Amino acid sequence: MASFFEVEEIAGQLWHRWASRAVSYPRYPDAGVALAELEGSLGVFFRAMGGPGAIPVSAVEPRASGHRLTFRQKLGFDQESLDMAFLDDDQLLLPPRMDYFPSRELNRGAYHWLTALLTLLPEPTPDQPALAADIAWLRAVHQAEGVLERDFPGLMATGRACREHLLSVRPCQRLPAWEDAVDHGIRVLLGEQRDPVTAEREQVLAWVLDQPEPALPETTPTGYRPPLPVPFWGQRRPGRHAGTPKEPEDGEDPRQGATPEAEGGKRQAIRRRQDQSERDDPLALNIFEKMLSWTEMVNVNRPVEDENEEDARKAAEQIEEITLSPHREKTASRLKVELDLTPDAPDVGALSGPVTYPEWHYRKKRYLDDQCRVHPAIQSLEGEDWTPDEGTRRRIRRVQRQFEALQPQRQWLREQPDGDEFDMDALIRNRCDIRATGNGSERIHQALLTQTRDLAVTLLVDTSLSTESWLADRRVLDVEKEALLVLCHGLAACGDDFSIHGFTSRRRHNVEVNTIKGFHERADETVRRRIQALKPGHYTRMGAAIRHVSQELAQRGNRNRLLLVLTDGKPNDTDYYEGRYALEDTRKAVLEARQQDVRTFGITIDQQARQYFPWVFGRGAYHIVQRPEQLSAALPGIYQQIAGV
Numbered sequence: 001m002a003s004f005f006e007v008e009e010i011a012g013q014l015w016h017r018w019a020s021r022a023v024s025y026p027r028y029p030d031a032g033v034a035l036a037e038l039e040g041s042l043g044v045f046f047r048a049m050g051g052p053g054a055i056p057v058s059a060v061e062p063r064a065s066g067h068r069l070t071f072r073q074k075l076g077f078d079q080e081s082l083d084m085a086f087l088d089d090d091q092l093l094l095p096p097r098m099d100y101f102p103s104r105e106l107n108r109g110a111y112h113w114l115t116a117l118l119t120l121l122p123e124p125t126p127d128q129p130a131l132a133a134d135i136a137w138l139r140a141v142h143q144a145e146g147v148l149e150r151d152f153p154g155l156m157a158t159g160r161a162c163r164e165h166l167l168s169v170r171p172c173q174r175l176p177a178w179e180d181a182v183d184h185g186i187r188v189l190l191g192e193q194r195d196p197v198t199a200e201r202e203q204v205l206a207w208v209l210d211q212p213e214p215a216l217p218e219t220t221p222t223g224y225r226p227p228l229p230v231p232f233w234g235q236r237r238p239g240r241h242a243g244t245p246k247e248p249e250d251g252e253d254p255r256q257g258a259t260p261e262a263e264g265g266k267r268q269a270i271r272r273r274q275d276q277s278e279r280d281d282p283l284a285l286n287i288f289e290k291m292l293s294w295t296e297m298v299n300v301n302r303p304v305e306d307e308n309e310e311d312a313r314k315a316a317e318q319i320e321e322i323t324l325s326p327h328r329e330k331t332a333s334r335l336k337v338e339l340d341l342t343p344d345a346p347d348v349g350a351l352s353g354p355v356t357y358p359e360w361h362y363r364k365k366r367y368l369d370d371q372c373r374v375h376p377a378i379q380s381l382e383g384e385d386w387t388p389d390e391g392t393r394r395r396i397r398r399v400q401r402q403f404e405a406l407q408p409q410r411q412w413l414r415e416q417p418d419g420d421e422f423d424m425d426a427l428i429r430n431r432c433d434i435r436a437t438g439n440g441s442e443r444i445h446q447a448l449l450t451q452t453r454d455l456a457v458t459l460l461v462d463t464s465l466s467t468e469s470w471l472a473d474r475r476v477l478d479v480e481k482e483a484l485l486v487l488c489h490g491l492a493a494c495g496d497d498f499s500i501h502g503f504t505s506r507r508r509h510n511v512e513v514n515t516i517k518g519f520h521e522r523a524d525e526t527v528r529r530r531i532q533a534l535k536p537g538h539y540t541r542m543g544a545a546i547r548h549v550s551q552e553l554a555q556r557g558n559r560n561r562l563l564l565v566l567t568d569g570k571p572n573d574t575d576y577y578e579g580r581y582a583l584e585d586t587r588k589a590v591l592e593a594r595q596q597d598v599r600t601f602g603i604t605i606d607q608q609a610r611q612y613f614p615w616v617f618g619r620g621a622y623h624i625v626q627r628p629e630q631l632s633a634a635l636p637g638i639y640q641q642i643a644g645v
Contacts, residue, residue, distance in 0.1 A: 032099030383533030403490025504537025
């Protein structure tokens with residue numbers, strides 16, 4: 001109430017409210033549609049339109065668009081942040097909420113139009129001048145919309161309604177000649193009549209609409225700013241790779257101990273080597289009055305502040321671009337944030353060693369020979385001292401009994417030419433046939449035989465650092481250990497030949513595949529101790545591990561061979577092995593295993609795996625455990641289904 005009498009306070013609040021609400025496009029919150037409502041169907045729609053299966057659909061964080069602001073906007077903020085959708089080689093990022101249109105149906109349709117349009121946009125030419133890049137983008141949008149309207153007439157009504165609305169609300173302002181020409185080109189594509197009142201407008205329209213192969217400008221006018229984005233168009237980004245920063249020498253993983261991931265879309269980030277941060281000389285500042293704030297990363301020597309996690313989260317939310325750089329000092333506060341981070345360029349140097357494997361480079365569509373080195377070893381008995389509690393033992397005994405029911409049963413085979421005893425039904429039929437026709441079947445015996453599956457099973461288990469995370473009151477690794485004990489006892493009871501391997505990695509030079517149980521070993525106390533001693537490793541270079549164990553499994557003489565891959569997340573490593581590259585390589589390794597007559601089946605407890613697991617393992621060759629803590633209880637049914645028993 002006291003602030004009511006403060007004229008300056010009231011005036012300041014009114015001024016801030018008036019200036020800060022000067023957005024370019026009106027929003028309709030009541031008619032908005034959240035991406036989470038359509039994420040699953042949009043993923044299917046994206047792949048049906050020709051999008052790669054390894055690319056997930058995610059939400060994008062608002063980022064500065066760089067367009068020229070109006071006078072009122074300049075009073076409220078330096079730059080306007082918008083939800084700008086884009087597609088590149090690794091991800092499809094869409095607005096977390098579509099509310100630019102006055103009805104839910106139109107906002108829902110705008111998501112589908114935007115997704116379809118992005119699949120048709122060609123990859124832009126890298127390092128183009130800004131003006132040429134904007135004109136090429138408009139030209140690509142015009143051609144892609146023509147394809148949509150010609151080949152997908154069901155989307156025409158949505159596209160037409162979206163264009164009409166955005167044209168009616170798009171702000172008009174005085175712009176420099178070339179910016180005005182590009183903006184006019186956008187308006188023409190939205191449905192406005194052509195009005196080439198200037199030479200620049202006429203030239204841009206000719207480049208966008210008329211000329212089949214235009215020679216775009218090689219320079220950009222001084223002070224040129226990009227146009228205001230169109231919410232339901234989006235952009236295609238070229239494939240880019242960043243340099244690889246030096247890995248911390250102590251091997252500590254930055255994800256260890258991180259707080260749960262914050263809500264929202266992917267944050268923009270960049271890897272950069274901050275060499276000045278390791279200098280020992282001091283940084284001097286003046287002592288006058290300061291206004292404390294958060295800012296972008298500065299390449300100077302500064303101490304690491306152990307701020308609380310809430311302050312660190314607020315700082316991450318306010319920074320436009322997060323910089324990732326190695327630092328020798330450690331902090332207690334850590335955050336887990338999903339980043340829109342450019343992947344590193346693959347290191348194409350061949351490695352030497354007794355066991356090396358290639359990797360699939362999806363952009364070059366060829367293998368990189370001797371790309372990673374595998375270090376096979378026997379799982380150590382020294383490690384964690386995990387012991388199953390009474391509840392775990394009960395679950396193991398219960399599941400073991402279920403597996404025992406899968407053991408091949410002895411069956412009587414009737415009407416055999418010879419056997420253990422007479423088949424009385426066949427014998428009576430034989431005598432009747434001889435009396436009636438003079439001829440009878442000689443298959444009058446029955447034999448008691450054990451029906452075997454002749455099956456060899458290899459279980460490949462992810463033991464990366466992510467298994468250190470918790471599910472309710474247990475770690476992921478403890479859930480995996482329980483599942484391994486269940487499988488070990490259950491498969492031994494079934495009588496199937498089996499082996500168990502764990503894998504982890506740290507860059508392409510060091511992929512560890514440890515044998516927990518070999519085919520020649522019994523499921524005894526030694527194997528049980530190896531399972532109990534498992535501890536979290538580093539990362540998940542899944543392609544190399546699958547190639548290694550499938551090669552061993554393919555050499556088995558069994559008629560049927562099955563590879564089970566148990567994991568808790570996406571394949572990734574600290575170098576370039578992440579995103580689409582890692583998924584494509586893992587999928588290629590699965591296909592290679594099947595070419596060797598090794599049936600491959602994936603089991604995961606990652607609840608987000610629907611975006612990538614079907615692409616990696618194929619239809620009917622994967623299972624997503626809905627309740628990860630019940631993994632051991634779900635295994636008998638999964639095994640019975642895939643083993644065909």
